[in-house]
Amino acid sequence: MIIVLKHGASTEEREHLVEWIKNLGIDVHESDGSYQTVLGLIGDTAKIDADLIASLDIVESVRRISDTFKCCNRRFHPDDTVINIGDVQIGGGAFAVIAGPCSVESEDQIVYIAKAVKQAGAQMLRGGAFKPRTSPYDFQGLKGEGIKLLLTARKETGLPVVTEIMSASDLDLFEDVDVLQVGARNMQNFDLLKALGQTTKPILLKRGLANTLKELLMSAEYIMSSGNPNVILCERGIRTYSDYLRNTLDLSAVPMLHELSHLPVIVDPSHATGISRIVPPMALAATACGADGLIIEVHNDPPHALCDGAQSLTPDEFAVLQRRITAIRDAIR
Amino acid sequence: MIIVLKHGASTEEREHLVEWIKNLGIDVHESDGSYQTVLGLIGDTAKIDADLIASLDIVESVRRISDTFKCCNRRFHPDDTVINIGDVQIGGGAFAVIAGPCSVESEDQIVYIAKAVKQAGAQMLRGGAFKPRTSPYDFQGLKGEGIKLLLTARKETGLPVVTEIMSASDLDLFEDVDVLQVGARNMQNFDLLKALGQTTKPILLKRGLANTLKELLMSAEYIMSSGNPNVILCERGIRTYSDYLRNTLDLSAVPMLHELSHLPVIVDPSHATGISRIVPPMALAATACGADGLIIEVHNDPPHALCDGAQSLTPDEFAVLQRRITAIRDAIR
Amino acid sequence: MIIVLKHGASTEEREHLVEWIKNLGIDVHESDGSYQTVLGLIGDTAKIDADLIASLDIVESVRRISDTFKCCNRRFHPDDTVINIGDVQIGGGAFAVIAGPCSVESEDQIVYIAKAVKQAGAQMLRGGAFKPRTSPYDFQGLKGEGIKLLLTARKETGLPVVTEIMSASDLDLFEDVDVLQVGARNMQNFDLLKALGQTTKPILLKRGLANTLKELLMSAEYIMSSGNPNVILCERGIRTYSDYLRNTLDLSAVPMLHELSHLPVIVDPSHATGISRIVPPMALAATACGADGLIIEVHNDPPHALCDGAQSLTPDEFAVLQRRITAIRDAIR
């Protein structure tokens, strides 16, 4: 941490500050310039509130120079993390496509779609049982019953299943689920993250609506520092002033997260855009910039889907896309 | 809901769409213009997914014309809601200032500050016991012990207390707390909102980091439609590309929310700006544009506060501000 | 345009509004629902101020249903526009890479880079002569002298040249330039757009820092409605709350603009990210989602570049990228 003092800071105030910092067990290197004085702090500065230091009268500015994330930091773990889910791998060069409906609606629906996406080449099945909806009057999901139907579809197809958990108190219901998803709205529900950190299941952690990459990594840190190293990061579009599309898909997050962290990074082009016609080009773009996988909404009958039909591909559209994804994967080898 | 069909939509597809809508129990008024056809839907269109309709080939655009929020809607409840907390009132012309430290740190600290803010004119005491922090390595609050200390401070001063709840599973610990706060990061933690809707306690609902006014009102709707009408809305700054301040305080939310809803609206200038020097002018501005109250961080020793010291006023600074707030209140009568 | 009247609007006020609209030469279809009345306006509603109508006491809401852009609208011009620049084509399936330094610095520099990017496969040369800089104390470009050096490089290599114009009063200096670029900060400098509309040169129009797709298209409309149909749209990253990257590259703009307009759309991954390591993956992603071209910064000696060295590729890095772009182009055929 670097503290720049204001020109003309009194010696007394300066000594008072230096002493206060040293009492926290942190070394201070003082460097007097012609115009300004700089204090360099060496030690575990994570315990210092930078905003607080910045508010002192004699302080011009404060900068942290070390990262505050550790478990997920590539610097301390240079090799890619590979997440194993049954026979499926994500990360470290392994690429996986997760496909399925926004919501599980019935056994027929989920089994039909599971078979269709498997045949097209998907490696995992997604489907919402607990649905976070902006309005209390919208469909909230089949809940426990939905999870049972997902497991039926897994039995029929062998595809591992991914589904969203909204509350730690529901954990028992997810015992047989392969990957637990944390939705964008819960990315900073820290009690949920800590509870998931005490499981050993892979966690698919979606970036929040307007969260920075650092905040996403700090949320991964909550899970990992609680004991669970199996985290998959997911970019799903951020809120801007977009006029035609629901969110703005931030694909540059993919290479940037790969540089900062060893965790795998996948992309959700369906929620990011909200328009099924725009999903295929963005899925191809995500593949081209190095994503470790995709999560895509597929529905057998989009116009009658109980939620988010507008952004779902039909199984046929998905099959076409899957072939194009493979072509891009081959091209970037 | 208004559906505009594309020029050249086939009669067959159009009839198919109209029939589908009528099957949902909704009337359709068809209006053929020289260039475009417009369908006007009359009935409970809340059950229709507008994004889905918009994705159909023959549809040009779709617009909702009725609000999706009901319980908190001023149209259906023209009079201001007044929330009673002991002898304190918020809303309907009654104005209250809530003050106290970011975190409860010790009995001495919280009792000292409680007495100081009471003397300066505050009507309620705030203090964090459960602290949502971006980093798992930062101080997470005294939890249950912190709530006990808050109640001690209430006993000493008579000030009702406000503190944040992060998880429905902690509800028992909050039994004697006067007002439960939902933090910005939990504004769309729908399971928590529903659980709070089953209590009768006043809920202070903070606007999320990047949430719209409609989303804030829909979250209030979760609480109210679950049975608890006692909701206080709180603007606390939104995320933008601000360079010098932590967030951008959106004060125009105050008159706009008053127009849309009958619920009281208060403002948190401390979290919005992150700099104690900027807190007083923003507190005065919030008062001038009609806020029903303020929630302000006050700490006896900001440089040693365990969190957010940079944005805390000293008791003396708070006393000065309290007098200026009163002057503004008198001026806008 | 659709106007929804408030429940309980008086007959007199309603008649007054309808008459006022009809006086503007616009037909009004009135449709009375059980709860609300809807007025459908048929005719040239571009002359009506929707915000004004919305502000009337009896009006609930107002929606435009027709697009306000015409010249660039795909609806009225279904085929892709192809821009011809010498032997180079952009749009309609033709893909072009524009490469070169941020700033023209010297004859040696620009000729050297021009030869290098030509050899690597670039079709056009870019280089800034007039540089818009946030600070008046930063390097502002070689201006007229820089344009002469660009033309020298064109003579040596045959590559058409692209360079930015900041003011209509400089137009004479750009007489021999092949493509005139309008920078992000000037996207809504309407006097400049009108002046460029009176030339016949291709215009590379960059999206503004925080402008919507509709605003970008309306700025294209300024150029086109003034008489110049040769506009190339360019996505170059938008301003958000990004923490590690300068801007957020909005690649979903590419397929969305292609759907709305017949104009070619290229992408600038260099300004969007600001970090040379992130440029190649984003260039590949842009190619994969259907961009008609790329504009990429290349500098022979990035650490000594006079501006934006951090985001420039070396000629060798560019040559590698160019081969990978070709592979992606082959994969999406």
Added chain:
Amino acid sequence: MIIVLKHGASTEEREHLVEWIKNLGIDVHESDGSYQTVLGLIGDTAKIDADLIASLDIVESVRRISDTFKCCNRRFHPDDTVINIGDVQIGGGAFAVIAGPCSVESEDQIVYIAKAVKQAGAQMLRGGAFKPRTSPYDFQGLKGEGIKLLLTARKETGLPVVTEIMSASDLDLFEDVDVLQVGARNMQNFDLLKALGQTTKPILLKRGLANTLKELLMSAEYIMSSGNPNVILCERGIRTYSDYLRNTLDLSAVPMLHELSHLPVIVDPSHATGISRIVPPMALAATACGADGLIIEVHNDPPHALCDGAQSLTPDEFAVLQRRITAIRDAIR
């Protein structure tokens, strides 16, 4: 400027960097910590491209510690700047209200409104002659004729006039105008700023749609470093994801700009909100947080205004507001 080197940076690369910096005439203080090495640069670091340094392999991070703005910096000019416009003063405790229509439409209109706002207490008259409009098909203003009508209104009332200039080539037409306004879309039209810097007229500089406070100050710096010290800053709302209001009025910019700069800061609540009902509360809030003035749209007949009628107050509404502003001014003394 502080440069933090990566752990393990080679001595050779480090010496190469230090030498390169010293060749620019800048002193380097090297400070070796247990984990990281920090270089402190002393001298005119404005000439160094921080992004470039940050891109070097051996560099961990770079931070500027000195401000890049000088002329407008309060540090170098502690006293408030007071702008004199005839008998009117803005800044240094002097408060002025500028009122008038969005567009000048006719002599009758502008003279009528000028008299009305003068009687209500306004000190200056605003009115658009050159109108920047998103669409080329919208009303573009009366241009030179509009300026003449403004001068007629000034003659009738004695009120100094403020109007927007869009292009340096129009400067002759503005010879008799009292204050030249730079609109939000032109905040970074640097050629216009430089041209205005060569006049002696007060410039009302509006903050751009999504510009930071630093960028606003750097644009003021363009005008001031060109020779014209008479700049008035204006906050007019920024672009966010607001759902009910056109922009988000960033009132915290007022105290923050006052801390950073000695220039006066005024607020435009009309463009910021776009809804006339929300204008008065935001005008009061701006006054309460210390703005040096307001610029407010007033129209005798808002429903028939040629632009932005929805956000205009009637003269009667303005007169009421003016009295309330005075009450707030009295309260904050």
